[in-house]
Amino acid sequence: MIVGTRDPFGFERLHYHPASGVYAPSIAGVLAAVRQAGGQPSDEIDRCAIAGYLSDARRPGRTVLREVRAVPTGHALLRQPSRPNRLTVQAAPMHVQPADLPTVLRASLQRALDGGKRVALALSGGLDSALLLALLRDLGAHRDVVCYILATGMPDYCEREPALSLAARFDAHVKIVHASEADFVAALRRTVVTVEEPLFNLHPVAKRLLAEAMAADGIQTAVTGDGADQVMRRDRSANYLPLCRALFDAVSVDLHPPFLDAAVVAHLASLPPDPDKQCLRDIGRRLALPDRLVSGPKQGRLAPPMDLSGLADRDCLNAMARALGMPTPSFDTDRDKVLWTTLHLVLDGLGAAQSSE
Incomplete structure (x- = not known):
């Protein structure tokens, strides 16, 4: 059964x-x-x-x-x-069913709008959320759904200007969520306790901060562009999407990513993998998205290095490595620092840190 x-x-x-x-x-x-x-x-x-x-x-x-x-x-x-x-x-077999992609995306958005809850859109400067905003305009809902934009002020890791440009282009209402490095570091423990696995980068913390800002404003449903990259690439690693879901669940905000809607996934699964997301670019061109999104290269986004020494010092992490029977970490990269620090926080949060020492 x-x-x-x-x-x-x-x-x-x-x-x-x-x-x-x-x-x-x-x-x-x-x-x-x-x-x-x-x-x-x-x-x-x-x-x-x-x-x-x-x-x-x-x-x-x-x-x-x-x-x-x-x-x-x-x-x-x-x-x-x-x-x-x-x-x-x-x-379990994956359901495959060709459809019209804009139609099934609009249907997913409409279900969110019809749910009787306050809905917001997490708007970055990227293609996926921009496409959803354009589709919301098609549905006549772009003035009713507030666009939440995370502004960090960190070089190469701030969505403010490109997202504001998109919001202005589609005449959408905006809420700016300001988050500094100190905010990221302060939120890391509760982020990791929620996702229950080590992180290799602090980017999921941005999701937590955005979710908390929405919850504080009474938002009940968050529409996001999450999932487009994974479905198009057929990436089943689950190293990001379940974290997003958990972080919004933790603050009682329903995460609604149309690119992970069953009908959308079934349609995209009927097509060859499309890691460059050309099918989304083609739709975006018809919906008058900026040329940088429909023709330009994909821009990856990872959080920059931050000082995590206040959460777990090197002696603590070295002791944990010895208890795990692993080589002493070199901490040569930010990835290593984030992985070992968040591993410590995960085990501590689950009550397993003592047993590992």
Whole structure:
């Protein structure tokens, strides 16, 4: 019997405890469910899984805790009738159905608008959210949906000017969310405790800060361009999308990414991979998006290095590495610093830090 299915690109989180038959979106939720059922879940860490996070060789289905597993993307979670306390997983086929892409994107946006909740659009300076804003204009909703723009003031990592230009182009209302390096560092612990896995860059913290700003304003549904890159590339690594979902869930804002709508995914899956997102560029050209978006190169966006020493000093991280049986980190790159610092915060948040020392 299927008790849950994880979508093809891992937007929805689904964790389980194979031995006791409980499951929940989060690792913490699984641990709580095991305890509620009278069990005593182990907080023993999964060193192989952690090594995978640190080396960018993630192990699908594993988490930082040995006894808690993640349902891999595009898999179903099953309960065996003969062994009701035992859970297993099996691959679930991806639905493929050609459609008209602008039509199914508009339908997804319309469902968000018809949900009876306050809706906002997370607007960056990029193609994906710009296309959604243009489609909202087609629906006559561009003045009703406020565009939230994150302004960091950090070189090469500030969405303010390109996003404001887009908002002006489509006559949209705007809310600027200011976030400094200090804001990012202060939000890192609660970000990591929510996503329950180490990060290799601080970019997900931007999602947390944006989600918190929306929640503070009473926004209930956040439309975002998340997922377009992953679906077009067929990237099932799930190293970003489930984090986004968890961060908005944590502040009770429903994350609504039209590019991950079932009908949109089914259509895009019927086409060859399109990592340059040419099909979106073609639609954007018809919708009068700026030439830099429909013809220019894709611009990647990662957060710049920040000072994380106040969250975990080098001696602490070296001690953790020894406890894990791993070489002493060199910290030669920002990636290493972020990975080891956030690993420390994850284990601490799950109550597993003590057992790893």
